[in-house]
Amino acid sequence: MKRRVFILGMLASPALALDPKEMLSDPTLEARARALDHEIRCVKCQSESVASSNAEWAEDARRTIRELIEAGSTDAQVKTWFVERYGEFVLMDPPKTGSTLALWLAGPVMLLAAGLGALVYVRGRSATVPAENLSAEEQARLDEILKE
Amino acid sequence: MITELGHFALVLAFLVAIVQTVVPMWGAYRRDARLMALAEPAASAQFLLTAFAFGALMWAFIVSDFSLRLVVQNSHSAKPMLYKISGTWGNHEGSMLLWVLIVTLFGAMAAWFGSNLPPTLKARVLSVQAAIAVAFFAFILFTSNPFLRMAVPPFDGQDLNPLLQDPGLAFHPPFLYLGYVGLSMTFSFAVAALLEGRVDAAWGRWVRPWTLAAWVFLTIGIALGSWWAYYELGWGGFWFWDPVENASFMPWLLAAALLHSAIVVEKRESLKSWTILLAILAFGFSLIGTFIVRSGLLTSVHAFANDPERGVFILMILAFFMGGALILFSFRASTMEAKGVFGMVSRESALVANNILLAVSCFVVFVGTMWPLVAEMLFDRKLSVGPPFFNAAFTPFMLLLGMILPLGSMMPWKRAKLGQGVHKLRYGFVLALAVGGLVWAMTSGKSLLGPMAIMLGAWIVIGALLDLWSRTGRSGDMGRLFRLPRADWGKAIAHSGLGITFIGVAGLTVYQHEDIRIAQIGTPFDVGGYTLTLNDVREVEGPNYLATIGYITLGKNGENIAELAPEKRIYPVAQMPTTEAAIDYDLARDVYVVIGDAQANGGWAIRTYIKPLTNWIWIGCGLMALGGLFSLSDRRFRVAAGARKSSATPVPAE
Numbered sequence: 068m069k070r071r072v073f074i075l076g077m078l079a080s081p082a083l084a085l086d087p088k089e090m091l092s093d094p095t096l097e098a099r100a101r102a103l104d105h106e107i108r109c110v111k112c113q114s115e116s117v118a119s120s121n122a123e124w125a126e127d128a129r130r131t132i133r134e135l136i137e138a139g140s141t142d143a144q145v146k147t148w149f150v151e152r153y154g155e156f157v158l159m160d161p162p163k164t165g166s167t168l169a170l171w172l173a174g175p176v177m178l179l180a181a182g183l184g185a186l187v188y189v190r191g192r193s194a195t196v197p198a199e200n201l202s203a204e205e206q207a208r209l210d211e212i213l214k215e
Numbered sequence: 216m217i218t219e220l221g222h223f224a225l226v227l228a229f230l231v232a233i234v235q236t237v238v239p240m241w242g243a244y245r246r247d248a249r250l251m252a253l254a255e256p257a258a259s260a261q262f263l264l265t266a267f268a269f270g271a272l273m274w275a276f277i278v279s280d281f282s283l284r285l286v287v288q289n290s291h292s293a294k295p296m297l298y299k300i301s302g303t304w305g306n307h308e309g310s311m312l313l314w315v316l317i318v319t320l321f322g323a324m325a326a327w328f329g330s331n332l333p334p335t336l337k338a339r340v341l342s343v344q345a346a347i348a349v350a351f352f353a354f355i356l357f358t359s360n361p362f363l364r365m366a367v368p369p370f371d372g373q374d375l376n377p378l379l380q381d382p383g384l385a386f387h388p389p390f391l392y393l394g395y396v397g398l399s400m401t402f403s404f405a406v407a408a409l410l411e412g413r414v415d416a417a418w419g420r421w422v423r424p425w426t427l428a429a430w431v432f433l434t435i436g437i438a439l440g441s442w443w444a445y446y447e448l449g450w451g452g453f454w455f456w457d458p459v460e461n462a463s464f465m466p467w468l469l470a471a472a473l474l475h476s477a478i479v480v481e482k483r484e485s486l487k488s489w490t491i492l493l494a495i496l497a498f499g500f501s502l503i504g505t506f507i508v509r510s511g512l513l514t515s516v517h518a519f520a521n522d523p524e525r526g527v528f529i530l531m532i533l534a535f536f537m538g539g540a541l542i543l544f545s546f547r548a549s550t551m552e553a554k555g556v557f558g559m560v561s562r563e564s565a566l567v568a569n570n571i572l573l574a575v576s577c578f579v580v581f582v583g584t585m586w587p588l589v590a591e592m593l594f595d596r597k598l599s600v601g602p603p604f605f606n607a608a609f610t611p612f613m614l615l616l617g618m619i620l621p622l623g624s625m626m627p628w629k630r631a632k633l634g635q636g637v638h639k640l641r642y643g644f645v646l647a648l649a650v651g652g653l654v655w656a657m658t659s660g661k662s663l664l665g666p667m668a669i670m671l672g673a674w675i676v677i678g679a680l681l682d683l684w685s686r687t688g689r690s691g692d693m694g695r696l697f698r699l700p701r702a703d704w705g706k707a708i709a710h711s712g713l714g715i716t717f718i719g720v721a722g723l724t725v726y727q728h729e730d731i732r733i734a735q736i737g738t739p740f741d742v743g744g745y746t747l748t749l750n751d752v753r754e755v756e757g758p759n760y761l762a763t764i765g766y767i768t769l770g771k772n773g774e775n776i777a778e779l780a781p782e783k784r785i786y787p788v789a790q791m792p793t794t795e796a797a798i799d800y801d802l803a804r805d806v807y808v809v810i811g812d813a814q815a816n817g818g819w820a821i822r823t824y825i826k827p828l829t830n831w832i833w834i835g836c837g838l839m840a841l842g843g844l845f846s847l848s849d850r851r852f853r854v855a856a857g858a859r860k861s862s863a864t865p866v867p868a869e
Contacts, residue, residue, distance in 0.1 A: 086811065087733045087820050101729075108599050114457050116601065119450050159601030161586070166594040170586045174579040174608050181571045189567060192485065193558045 221271025397429025565623025621678020675714030709842025716835030722828025
């Protein structure tokens with residue numbers, strides 16, 4: 068019980084994740100850093116990015132991101148820096164390589180399969196629709212009836 | 216004493232549920248009217264007993280009976296009364312009791328209002344519903360008993376998680392459970408229909424109100440949860456793609472699909488086996504949701520009572536009901552012969568497309584939620600699947616859905632001409648385009664995503680209105696509008712609600728403005744056209760917390776708009792801080808202010824957000840729920856009786 072409350076406190080304590088004193092003075096660099104905050108996972112927390120977490124680890128990660136950016140790293144290099152140390156787990160966005168491709172393709176492939184299945188089904192249903200459109204003669208008769 | 220009576224009532228309800236599972240099912244098989252008739256009083260008794268047990272637990276929370284372990288762990292004598300009451304279901308054991316209470320409530324309602332059901336179908340529905348209740352009674356009694364006493368009662372409790380001490384969250388679980396468990400009713404109907412061996416228009420009509428009710432409750436429950444996350448978690452997001460959120464979202468998507476496919480069964484007697492399958496899967500996803508929240512298998516911010524043993528029990532329940540129903544389905548699906556025929560372009564095909572998009576988007580959410588587990592077990596890769604994936608993989612389905620919605624909902628049944636629908640909606644399209652263009656111009660053409668999404672939302676809303684308008688006929692007789700069936704109004708309201716939610720989501724995600732700074736007391740600062748002044752910061756003592764409150768004046772163009780008082784609270788008993796953001800709500804935008812820590816060299820950290828159109832998200836959800844309620848009140852559901860009276864004489868179930 069104690070432990071649960073403690074963990075909840077760690078991860079959900081929502082106070083103010085990013086403190087003003089952590090921020091970079093250059094607004095364009097800071098904007099890049101903030102975008103990266105959302106892509107790096109706080110490994111000590113449960114499904115939270117370092118952007119929203121208040122844990123110490125997240126604070127360190129935010130500082131590292133800013134230091135790397137100030138030293139001239141690109142976004143990709145910052146991510147690589149984290150992956151080299153903490154594994155793919157540290158990325159909020161799963162990399163589009165190897166077996167993870169299956170995850171990215173699952174939706175489109177399923178849509179294709181379902182779409183084909185539905186097409187076959189609907190065709191089967193519509194094949195039994197008896198007459199196509201009304202002939203001109205029938206249409207005239209129908210209009211006549213409707214007018215009455 | 217009351218506690219013991221409650222415990223006893225719970226055990227009795229368990230026994231009644233066992234009887235109700237076995238006897239009416241046997242009666243339906245033997246066509247014995249007396250055995251089948253047992254289901255009705257049993258369902259009422261089961262509900263009353265469970266309600267008594269729940270009442271007893273709630274009483275223990277109200278009077279702060281600290282001899283009960285659950286009360287000690289989740290309550291405190293200084294807690295406000297509302298949260299003492301909501302504390303009853305703010306924990307694992309109590310929430311399971313609420314869950315099973317709702318299972319029995321739905322069973323009892325089917326018994327009370329199901330007088331027009333054929334007796335064998337009714338007996339089987341109630342029997343299946345009771346079987347679900349049996350599983351959960353056993354779960355509660357054997358793994359999560361809320362009525363356990365303490366050997367030595369302490370003087371005071373450990374308090375409820377402060378994040379849960381909030382009006383929005385107090386009512387979030389009951390609505391969510393009404394939704395989850397409402398789907399147990401459609402599941403029972405589906406299994407009963409498979410046992411009966413027939414699904415027809417009347418069945419579609421009986422199932423739809425239950426699905427509608429479940430969907431309405433899920434909509435309200437999810438919206439409350441999302442609103443809570445918005446104002447309570449302190450960074451103003453509304454959806455985090457957290458496993459637990461996904462757990463409630465998947466049944467919602469499937470219930471929405473089921474809602475639409477049941478219309479096809481009712482009106483056109485097609486899509487029968489698909490609808491049955493959806494009904495089974497929708498409840499399956501409710502169970503998966505329960506499993507995810509309570510097993511600790513997937514880590515999540517909101518998971519409570521993570522206990523592998525309980526997880527295994529729920530997994531067994533899931534395997535039993537899903538496995539059983541799906542095996543039954545595979546044997547019986549072929550007997551469900553479709554009657555209606557329809558063309559490639561028709562309302563039916565449009566609804567098939569709706570179902571595909573909803574079901575596949577649900578599948579995407581499911582795969583994304585489970586992937587970390589799969590990757591670790593099969594490929595030995597430890598990875599995270601976060602919001603970026605879901606935003607990229609899920610959104611396209613919603614965009615497609617939004618595009619075809621107005622066209623599909625105006626198509627006639629059986630056979631339609633695409634040109635006709637396009638013709639009817641041409642002004643709507645132009646108008647939506649104009650709205651999108653206007654937004655693009657106003658935001659000085661920064662990105663195309665926002666205007667596109669808002670245009671799509673406008674397209675859905677305008678389409679729904681045009682659909683209503685077209686029903687006035689050529690004469691434009693407005694009186695006709697009020698004589699339309701309520702279901703038609705429900706459709707228009709719910710669809711425009713979806714459009715409005717689209718607009719809100721687009722506004723919030725694309726145009727949000729964020730500002731973090733150190734504010735000195737008395738020095739105004741500007742954020743996105745607004746001026747904020749921190750006037751004072753004070754320490755205040757609440758009933759069971761200590762708060763630091765900032766007093767901020769919000770102004771625009773020299774005029775004061777609002778006084779905001781963001782808080783930072785510490786709950787000493789639970790040892791936990793929370794933030795209470797101050798929000799100036801407005802239809803056009805929210806101004807969202809959070810106070811942070813005091814700074815070393817004076818001043819306070821203040822985080823300010825301007826969040827355009829945010830309220831539209833929840834207004835849209837409200838409209839969706841309202842539309843559902845309108846449909847639910849349609850008199851066609853109440854007079855559904857006549858539809859299959861003749862089949863009161865038993866039909867052999869092949």
